[in-house]
Amino acid sequence: MANQTDPTPDAVRGQIEALREAYSWLALLVEPGRERRPGRPVDDAQAERLEAQGRADRAYRQWNISRGLSALPPSPAAASVTVVDAQASVRRRVLDIAHRVAAWQHASWVGGPDVDQVLSWLDEAGPGRPAVVDELRDRRRLSWLVDELATAVASARQAAGVVAEPVRPVAWRCPACGSPSLQLAHPGADKSLWTISCVRRACRCAGAGCGCLRRDRRQGLAHVWTRAELPTLAQAVAIADRVARQGRPVTGSAAAGHGGWSDRRTVR
Known part of the structure; x- marks a missing residue:
């Protein structure tokens, strides 16, 4: 992924924030008992898919119970391999970033592959020291860092099903x-x-x-x-x-068949 603009520490921070958000979506998708997608607006097509999935889950649960089998747990299905693979891929890339940037500073990364830990180390100042990204002056290194983080962001967003739009x-x-x-x-x-x-x-x-x-x-x-x-x-x-x-209808859209919407929750 080529970086077309002059890289700056602020550009790195922008990608760090994007990766924090995108990686948190992946965590939601593999955490038991949580909804399966990050919070975002639900349009008509998504609502229909959610309803269909809900009907299918309830039917399968009832089918199990009628045959003496255990009912499905009241939690989402197991995380997809795509999401798990994306998490591992992001961790590997972020760990490589940590080792590379530490080497630039003639040091060694002694932490683990914890994404939040690495990102905090990069963009947060510590006692008696500035943030690591503020110490980087080489344009090529800044450009490499921006591109690596952007690649990790794209991987996480794609696996989470999140459109990378502003x-x-x-x-x-x-x-x-x-x-x-x-x-x-x-x-x-x-x-x-x-x-x-x-x-x-x-x-x-x-x-x-x-x-x-x-x-x-x-x-x-x-x-x-x-x-x-x-x-x-x-x-x-x-x-x-x-x-x-107060339990009264809201005056809203006049579109036929529209009206209010029940308490469906956003896909997470």
């Missing part, structure tokens, strides 16, 4: 449709260009009475809030939460 889930539910499908798009450093949108295809503005509370409420528009509209979105979410607690 997006992330938002903890709020959409105030118009009530689903956990809000997504933050942060394509660059200019935060004025960041937006939050509902990724459900069926979620469209109902017009003047829509719960989105956007300034431009026109029937049929997708729900997208700009950074300047974040206070409006927060207000809309608070109103929707209050109405939901």
Whole structure:
């Protein structure tokens, strides 16, 4: 993976943060009793797949019980070989990074293949010393480090099924449709260009009475809030939460067959 820009310690830190997040997704996928995917918005197609998988799991569990066999545990299926292999691959690559960078400093890495430990050693200052990445001055070494970390990030994301786009889930539910499908798009450093949108295809503005509370409420528009509209979105979410607690329907999307969504959880 070729690095096309001048490498800097900040570029290394960016990849370190990306790897921390991506590797934590892999940990979630192999931890018993946890949901099988990292938290992210759930669109209509994903919701349908989740429902189908849930029906299949319940049917198999009932089939086992009817034949005197043990029921499936109330936890996800065993982690896929792909995820386990990706974890091992990331650990090997990160351990190689630790040995290589330590050698650059005429030292030896005495820690183990703990990914968090290596990443913390790279980007956190210690007693009487700066962070390791801040001591690197050679452009070729910085470039190699950025590329190795980026390769590890790509491997972890692919195994976890996470799209490597500048997006992330938002903890709020959409105030118009009530689903956990809000997504933050942060394509660059200019935060004025960041937006939050509902990724459900069926979620469209109902017009003047829509719960989105956007300034431009026109029937049929997708729900997208700009950074300047974040206070409006927060207000809309608070109103929707209050109405939901009172047990009344939320005024939202006018799309046929849409309405509110039950308490399905995001895929983790």
